[in-house]
Amino acid sequence: MSMQASTSHYPAATVSQRVEQHTLCVLVDNEPGVLARVIGLFSGRGYNIDSLTVSETEHEKHLSRITIVTRGTPMVIEQIKNQLERIVPIHRVIDMTLAGPCLQRELAMVKVRGKGEARMEALRLSDAFRARVIDATTESFVFEITGATDKIDSFINLMLPIGLVEVARTGVVAIGRGPDGM
């Protein structure tokens, strides 16, 4: 055995598993700094955030709901959930990807600029995607579209050659199907 084989103080990284995307719903006390704790956990431990939404959902109980779309190997996803549950003001963490059928939606506002045929094409496509016109000028539209992430991605891709100016997206919110709450 050559001692030079290992010049590190630490064991080498183990073989990685496949990476999955999961949507987590996190119920937290709506108190100052709670979002910083969640984000700090992700940055501090090197986890990924694909999207994050947060808003107060139960005013009288001071509860907020954070929806996080993250990715990692199954072991990392399990760690993320366990580490989140360790944060004192966090009440519950639900992995919507594993918890059963669920609905996932985001809202986007899409600004498109164009005249003549391009403008008409944008309007026709928005109709096909059930997007609503929420602002218009003679050379632009702002569309409001809700749906699953891939639907919004498709719509934005279609608007790109027509004259996409900018996009504002909320990120994913999720809720389970059926009569039971989280």
Added chain:
Amino acid sequence: MMKEMTGAEMVIQALADQGVEDLFGYPGGAVLPIYDALFHQEKVRHILVRHEQGAVHAAEGYARSTGKVAAVLVTSGPGATNAVTGLTDALMDSVPLVCITGQVPTHLIGNDAFQECDTVGITRPCTKHNYLVKDVADLPRVLHEAFYVAGSGRPGPVVVDIPKDVQFAKGMYFKPNDFPHKGYRPKLKGDIDKIKAAIELMRNAKRPVFYTGGGVINSGREASHLLRELVRVTGFPITSTLLGLGAFPAADPQWLGMLGMHGTYEANLTMHGCDLMICVGARFEDRITGRIDAFAPGSKKIHIDIDPSSINKNVKVDIPIIGDCAHVLEDMLRLWRSSAAVADPAALKAWWAQIEKWRGRKSLAYKTSSDIIKPQYAIERLYAATRDRDVYITTEVGQHQMWAAQFFRFEEPNRWMTSGGLGTMGYGLPAAVGVQRAHPDSLVIDIAGEASVLMTMQEISTAVQYRLPIKIFILNNQYMGMVRQWQELLHGGRYSESYTEALPDFVKLAEAYHAVGIRCDKPSELDAAIKHMIDVPKPVIFDCVVDPAENCFPMIPSGRAHNEMLLSDAAESIEDAITEEGKVMV
């Protein structure tokens, strides 16, 4: 029962109501109202440290040697930032403490005021939880909550940041109640079906081993007691991490010694060869596992931990049991006894025979010398000299720490205070101050290295001021020994910056602090010098001049598995042991 008082008075009242007798701190502008409140009472005694890092380490020593939540008080800005190393240390080693920090007045927060820093921002990742209290009405609840959060579940440090105007403001104080937190309730009882499954695995095991950690000690004395019972009735071998030493008595024949990077040959090979590992309150850290994909191959693993995030973090386990060690061990012991379970006696006998062969390898053996003090010898003599005393040991970080873990044998929990997770040089001296404060009549020894101890040497002044007769036993090899060892083994002997050219005269240094200095460099004079150190009823700095070239063995070179240990060989020179392939046990 409510009572009107100022925020500063609430702090002291809450400390007293939470059972705090000793408060480690350092005053400054943003905590002056609290120091004023301290002045007017006698319930809480204050220990003035010389640096805020020392305050936190002292509190750690206090907490770990008593099992109580310890308390720290520091000022804003530099007071808080100086405390960060101690807080991180406490987080990594799960030490319960509450650190109260002063903050600039509410209206100045965010204005870059004098001695302002974003304390909750800075300490968020290095505390279990933290608070900024902007309204005096919230203060009593937050203070009580802080003690509850620090001490319950997996223990840890909690910071309460209190702006100066909130310390002056008046509000209604209330005592701790039965609902210390609205949401946080760590699970104490383990899932009984999982425990039954664990018992079933234990019953069928042929080569079992208990692998225990600091969680057993954190769980309280009852957990150590139950662990001893369970190990005794099962007849299984037991090893422990650095932080778990003392939960199981080192004198017991079922004890294999510490495992891990500098663990014994028998402990590591037992782990490597086991078919069932019962992990109690340990977390499969990289110093323990070595190469993960070669860690205890072919074994089933049971993992008992109060922190769900410790489960499957590094190593995938078969039966995770989330709960407090004492609660789970109690259930296990009851189930084992009620089912009259016995492990396969023939298999267990064969397993023990194999273990005894490994033990026969005497992996802690070292080459003795009659003209130079070997560091291992120094600790052996220290151990021998303290057998009739009530001893608490703290350490700094490095070779001396590992030798202390290997050669000082612990029979009881809470007797061993060392910085395991963070590996903080400078931990031991202030920790000894805290331990001695909690146990004024006991013998408290900091087994130190000369490099580590210089990082917090100023705290000897605290020991002198409060007449805390701590003993700083320095294994002085003039090197940052562990750095030197790694440079020798992995970097071609290029000792880059690991030699300290200008060390102080530790005897004169001790005298300058009004402590006692003792120097010894001859093996023949060591026993008498140690006896002198123990007998002096004052703080002592003992400069024990040891072999500068000694390496710490056994050793699992990192990135290697448990069965690839590097052993010293008593019969030959150290250099041969390192370079010869024959010395590498595969």
